[in-house]
Amino acid sequence: MxxxxxxxxxxxxxxxxxAVAAGCDHPNGVQAEGYTPGEVPTDKMSMRTDAHGQQVSFLGFGMMRLPVEGGGSLRDNPDAKLDQEAINQMVDYAIEHGVNYFDTAPVYLKGMSEAATGIALARHPRDRWLVATKMSNFRDWSYEASIKMYHQSFEYLQVDHIDYYLLHSFGGVDKETGKSDFDKRFVDNGVLDFLLKEREAGRIRNLGWSFHGEQSEFDKVVALHDKYHWDFAQIQMNYVDWHYAHEIEPENVNAEHLYNELDKREIPIVIMEPLLGGRLGKLQDHTAAMLKEHDPNRSLASWAWRHLGMYPRILTALSGMNLMEHLQDNIRSCAPLEPLSDDDLALLDRVADEFAHFPAxxxxxxxxxxxxxxxxxxxxxxxxxxxxxxxxxxxxxxxxxxxxxxxxxxxxxxxxxxxxxxxxxxxxxxxxxxxxxxxxxxxxxxxxxxxxxxxxxxxxxxxx
Ligand code: SF4
Ligand code: SF4
Missing domain, CATH: 1.20.1440 (de novo design (two linked rop proteins))
Known part of the structure; x- marks a missing residue:
């Protein structure tokens, strides 16, 4: 040839x-490109208020990409253990700088995230932090297995109540049977009824869900607010997904629709993938240049945070951080959040357009x-x-x-x-x-x- x-x-x-972008949020050992050094304030974190009046830091710590012993990631070294000392240091630093929301799940990091999170948080007074975890019954959704998973979360996290509990990531519909993932994993097996009782008993302070999937499923579950009174919901949102999620993958739903539907019902919103797995902190060269030309001193990631800051229904946004400079840069961006001007917003729209049409x-x-x-x-x-x-x-x-x-x-x-x-x-x-x-x-x-x-x-x- x-x-x-x-x-x-x-x-x-x-x-x-x-379309989308390059440069995932790699674990230790990879340069944190696009991040800008500078002072990290301890007392300026932007705070939001949840359905019960609790103050929550706008920056939430996602415990799904944590340091492992020997550096690298679990992908590079599948048998590695989490580096508990490094995790403790990052959690200490986050709390000292005003972060109080920590999000984990039984399935993160091969099941090691919850215990590592529990160890790190238990070293601080309980009123300094809020913890979120999930019903991740993806592979076995029987009532018994699900309830066992629920109780294990308390054990690993070393808590007597969970601040935010989520029905983890539903949204699919079985093409052959027409059966919804949400009904199968939470409703038909009685798990949601159980969790509602746990909320009544105070062991769950806020009950919500996280969504990835089909719009019809999202709309159905949002409408169930009248019946279940969701305390919060977690969606994927950032300046690219706002208008382009559907164009990038036709099965995905634009964040604009997700946000507006929740906002209409006054349901507080937790954001996942604010930086698209780190890719908005390390854009393609030509899109990075667009932002750097406009403001060379601002980190690339800070643009994504400022965009989210425009939306008042957002409670917190979760970033998975395994490098100290990621944590520091995110704190700088959120402490406090700085509003975007109309010019900034127009530029960000152009960057999102370029980003969405890049063939990654x-x-x-x-x-x-x-x-x-x-x-x-x-x-x-x-x-x-x-x-x-x-x-x-x-x-x-x-x-x-x-x-x-x-x-x-x-x-x-x-x-x-x-x-x-x-x-x-x-x-x-x-x-x-x-x-x-x-x-x-x-x-x-x-x-x-x-x-x-x-x-x-x-x-x-x-x-x-
Ligand atoms: S379809 Fe997916 S799970 Fe199956 S072999 Fe290919 S990559 Fe692996
Ligand atoms: S985004 Fe999809 S392909 Fe990539 S790691 Fe997650 S599940 Fe796998």
């Missing part, structure tokens, strides 16, 4: 990916799809592909210079083998579909794996 044929073949496969894979590295039964490192493969795309190491029809093409080919293939074990690469996907039902971003994972496999094969073929 000559280079021209190769490039022609690529144009459809490679750039047809869903919208993976946030959340790991919900893992483990793949065939051993693929799904988030690692997507992170590698997105990084190469952002660094200009994906050869496309625009790569007309032979020398440039060779450089891009070498960069992609060499770093692919270096970052992903050969047995865990895209060509081992057998289309079993197991991962599809777990991806909150609705990424067509097997389709993307085959796209990357085809691309890699074409690169290799062009070597001969």
């Amino acid at each position: 000559n280079r021209r044929d190769f490039l022609k073949g690529l144009s459809g496969a490679v750039v047809a990916g869903a 894979i919208p993976c946030t590295s959340c790991q919900y799809c893992m483990p793949c039964p065939y051993g693929l490192d799904i988030p690692g493969i997507f992170a590698h592909y997105n990084k190469c795309l952002n660094d200009g190491d994906i050869a496309t029809e625009g790569t007309v210079e032979q020398r440039e093409f060779r450089r891009a080919r070498k960069a992609f293939l060499t770093s692919y083998d270096a970052s992903i074990d050969r047995l865990r690469q895209a060509d081992h996907c057998i289309d079993c579909g197991e991962c599809l039902k777990h991806c909150p971003q609705s990424i067509k994972i097997p389709e993307k794996m085959h796209m990357i496999e085809d691309y890699t094969n074409k690169l290799k073929d062009s070597l001969v």
Whole structure:
């Protein structure tokens, strides 16, 4: 195959990916690009008020990306233990700087997050922090297994009440049976009735849910507010998802709709993915330049925080932080939140448009799809592909210079083998579909794996 044929073949496969951005929020050991140093205030955190008058810090600490011993992440080192000392330090620092909302779940970090969160928080007076955890009964939704999971959360967190308890991430509908995920996991099995009684007894202070999925399911559950009196709800929102979530992946719902429906009913809102898995803190080069030109001293992430600050129904926004500079930068952005001017907002709209049309894979590295039964490192493969795309190491029809093409080919293939074990690469996907039902971003994972496999094969073929 000559280079021209190769490039022609690529144009459809490679750039047809869903739009979004590169550069996931990598764990320790990776430079926190786009962050700006400066003073970190201890007494200026913006606060919001929940349904019961409790003051909540606008910055919430998401305990799903925590440091592991030896650095790196659980993806890099699946047998690693969490680095409790580093976690304690980060939690101490967060509390000292006004953060009081900590969000965990039984399924985070292979089940280790809740216990690590409990250990770190128990070292502080109970009135200094609020804890959120979830009913993550994804794989076994029987009443017995679900209630066991609920009680275990109290044990791991070392608490006698949970401040915010969520029905974790529903939104799907079984295509064959028409059965809703929400009904199956929480209603039909009696789990929601049990949790409502727990709220009455005061062991749950606020009962809510987190959503990823189909609009019809969201609308149905929001309307159930009249019956269940939700104390809060958790949605994905940031300046890209506000208008572009649906365009990026047609199964996703724009944050504008989610926010407005909750706002109408005065339901306090918790935000997840305010930085899209870290990608809004480390934009593609051309979009980063748009913001840096406008204000070179502001971090990229701070723009996302200021955008969220415009919405009064938001209670707190959760960021998964495993590097101290991420935590410090987020505190600076929220202590206090600075309003956006009309010019700032117009610029952010243009950045969101550019971002949404960049052909990266919208993976946030959340790991919900893992483990793949065939051993693929799904988030690692997507992170590698997105990084190469952002660094200009994906050869496309625009790569007309032979020398440039060779450089891009070498960069992609060499770093692919270096970052992903050969047995865990895209060509081992057998289309079993197991991962599809777990991806909150609705990424067509097997389709993307085959796209990357085809691309890699074409690169290799062009070597001969
Ligand atoms: S479809 Fe592919 S990536 Fe997904 S679980 Fe199956 S083998 Fe793994
Ligand atoms: S579940 Fe989706 S977003 Fe999360 S790591 Fe897997 S592919 Fe990425």
